[in-house]
Amino acid sequence: MSGKAAQKETSENADFARMPEHEAVYRRLRTLILHGELVPGQAVTIQGLTADLQAGMTPVREAIRRLTAEGALVFQGNRRVTVPVLEAENIDELILVRKTIESELARRGAMRAKAGVADRLEAIDAALDAAIQRGDVRGYLTENHRFHATLYEMAAAPILASLAEGLWLRFGPSLRVVCGRVGTQNVPDRHKEAIAGLRAGDVDAVTRAMEEDVVQGMEVIRTVLGEAKSA
Amino acid sequence: MSGKAAQKETSENADFARMPEHEAVYRRLRTLILHGELVPGQAVTIQGLTADLQAGMTPVREAIRRLTAEGALVFQGNRRVTVPVLEAENIDELILVRKTIESELARRGAMRAKAGVADRLEAIDAALDAAIQRGDVRGYLTENHRFHATLYEMAAAPILASLAEGLWLRFGPSLRVVCGRVGTQNVPDRHKEAIAGLRAGDVDAVTRAMEEDVVQGMEVIRTVLGEAKSA
DNA sequence: ACACCCAGAATATGATCAAATTATCTGAAG
DNA sequence: CTTCAGATAATTTGATCATATTCTGGGTGT
Numbered sequence: 288m289s290g291k292a293a294q295k296e297t298s299e300n301a302d303f304a305r306m307p308e309h310e311a312v313y314r315r316l317r318t319l320i321l322h323g324e325l326v327p328g329q330a331v332t333i334q335g336l337t338a339d340l341q342a343g344m345t346p347v348r349e350a351i352r353r354l355t356a357e358g359a360l361v362f363q364g365n366r367r368v369t370v371p372v373l374e375a376e377n378i379d380e381l382i383l384v385r386k387t388i389e390s391e392l393a394r395r396g397a398m399r400a401k402a403g404v405a406d407r408l409e410a411i412d413a414a415l416d417a418a419i420q421r422g423d424v425r426g427y428l429t430e431n432h433r434f435h436a437t438l439y440e441m442a443a444a445p446i447l448a449s450l451a452e453g454l455w456l457r458f459g460p461s462l463r464v465v466c467g468r469v470g471t472q473n474v475p476d477r478h479k480e481a482i483a484g485l486r487a488g489d490v491d492a493v494t495r496a497m498e499e500d501v502v503q504g505m506e507v508i509r510t511v512l513g514e515a516k517s518a
Numbered sequence: 519m520s521g522k523a524a525q526k527e528t529s530e531n532a533d534f535a536r537m538p539e540h541e542a543v544y545r546r547l548r549t550l551i552l553h554g555e556l557v558p559g560q561a562v563t564i565q566g567l568t569a570d571l572q573a574g575m576t577p578v579r580e581a582i583r584r585l586t587a588e589g590a591l592v593f594q595g596n597r598r599v600t601v602p603v604l605e606a607e608n609i610d611e612l613i614l615v616r617k618t619i620e621s622e623l624a625r626r627g628a629m630r631a632k633a634g635v636a637d638r639l640e641a642i643d644a645a646l647d648a649a650i651q652r653g654d655v656r657g658y659l660t661e662n663h664r665f666h667a668t669l670y671e672m673a674a675a676p677i678l679a680s681l682a683e684g685l686w687l688r689f690g691p692s693l694r695v696v697c698g699r700v701g702t703q704n705v706p707d708r709h710k711e712a713i714a715g716l717r718a719g720d721v722d723a724v725t726r727a728m729e730e731d732v733v734q735g736m737e738v739i740r741t742v743l744g745e746a747k748s749a
Numbered sequence: 750a751c752a753c754c755c756a757g758a759a760t761a762t763g764a765t766c767a768a769a770t771t772a773t774c775t776g777a778a779g
Numbered sequence: 780c781t782t783c784a785g786a787t788a789a790t791t792t793g794a795t796c797a798t799a800t801t802c803t804g805g806g807t808g809t
Binding site: 307355384387 | 538585
C-alpha cells in the first residue's frame, strides 16, 4: 500500500496551503473569469497579472496556457490573449452540448444521490435566492455554479464533469454581463423542480428540470446579447 | 492598415516557420499523443521532453499544461504527469458526448458542404484503406483523424470542433493500443456511407453515418480494452 | 521497521532578447 | 496655417533561457 494522506480535492478552492503556485494562480484566474470579473474582449497580459496577483511570471504563463486550452481565453494571433466575446452562433453550439452533458450528469447524479444531498442543494438554492433578492450578482454566480457543481460531484463521471466545467468558462463572462444588464431577478432557473424530483426519487424529473434549466439560462443570454448587438 | 501577410492556419501542422516555440512543441506533443506514440500509463517528464524534442524547458512546460487542461495528460497529484489510462466507465461518457457532437458537426458540415469536398473525403478514405491494407497503424490513425477533421472544418462550428478535437486526445492512445491488438482490418467505419450521403445531398444520411461510425469505433475500443482487463 | 539522507526532477525567479503597439515627428498637400 | 499620411523612435509586452530553490522518492543505515 502506497499509504499517503490523500488530500481531499474539495470541488472548488481547497486549501491554498501546499499547492504549487501555478495551480493557485490558475484557480484564482479561473474564478475571475467564471464570475465575469474579466469583461469579454478585455486583453489579458502576463505582466498585468503578475502585478495584480502578486505572482511570478512562469506560474501566470502556465495558468494562461491552461485557460486558453479550455477556451476560457483566446490567442489573438499576434501574441496577445483576450477574453473571448460570445457570438450568437456560438450560443447554439453551447446549448446543444450543455443540454446533453448537463442532463446526463443530472441523471447519473440523481441515480447515485446519497441522502442529504437534497438538503445541501436546498441550502445552496436558498443562498442563491437570497443573493438574487439583494441584487448580489457575484453571489448569484457563485451559488448558481455551486449548485451545478454539486450535481456533477454526485454523478461520478469525470470526463463529463470536466467538459461541463469547461463550458461554464465559455459563457461565464457573458453571464455576468447579462446579469448586470437585466438584473438577477430575471434569470429564471429550475432548481426547485430538480430538488423536488430528487426527494421523490424521480430521476427523469431531475433530468428534465436540469435540461430545462440549462436551455432557459442560455436562451436568456442569447436574447440579451442579441439585443445588445442590434442596439 | 497594419499590413502583414496573414499566414494561413491550415487546419493541422501549418508552417512551423514563424510560430512561437511553445506552440510548435505543443503541436508535436499533441500529435505524439493523438497517434498513440505515448503509451497509456507512461510517465511524461519535462526534462525527458526537452531532450527528446530538442526544446527549452519553458516551452515544454507550457505544452504540458495545455495538454493536461485538455485531458490528454493527467496530473498525478505529486508533481508527476502521465498519459491517462481509459477505463470502461469513461468510454460510456465519451460515446455519449462524441455521438452528440460528431453527428451535429456532420449535419452542419453536410449542409454547408461545398462542391469538391466529397472528392477530398474520398481521397482521404482511399489513403485510409490503403493504410489498412498494408497494416500501417500510424497511417490509419492519421488518415482517420484527417477524415473527421475535414468534416469539422466544413461545419463552421468552432466550439463543437474544439471539443471534438479534445475528445480525440482522450481515446487516441487507447485507439493505438486497440489497433496493435486486433489489427486495423477489424476497425470498421462508415465513411463510404457518409460520402455517398454527401453526394446525394442527403444530410440525414451523413449525420446517421457519422454517428454510427463514432459509436461503432468506440464500442470496439470498449470491447478490446475490456478483454485485455479481464485477461 | 523506522528515520535519515541523497539524487534527481519539478517549481519558480529574474534577466535578456525579440516583437509589436503606441507615440512622436516630419513633410507635403489642401 | 492646418491637417493628414508615412515613417521612425520609444515603450510596453511576450518568449526564452540559465539558474537557484524546493520537493518527492528511494536507498541506506541503524
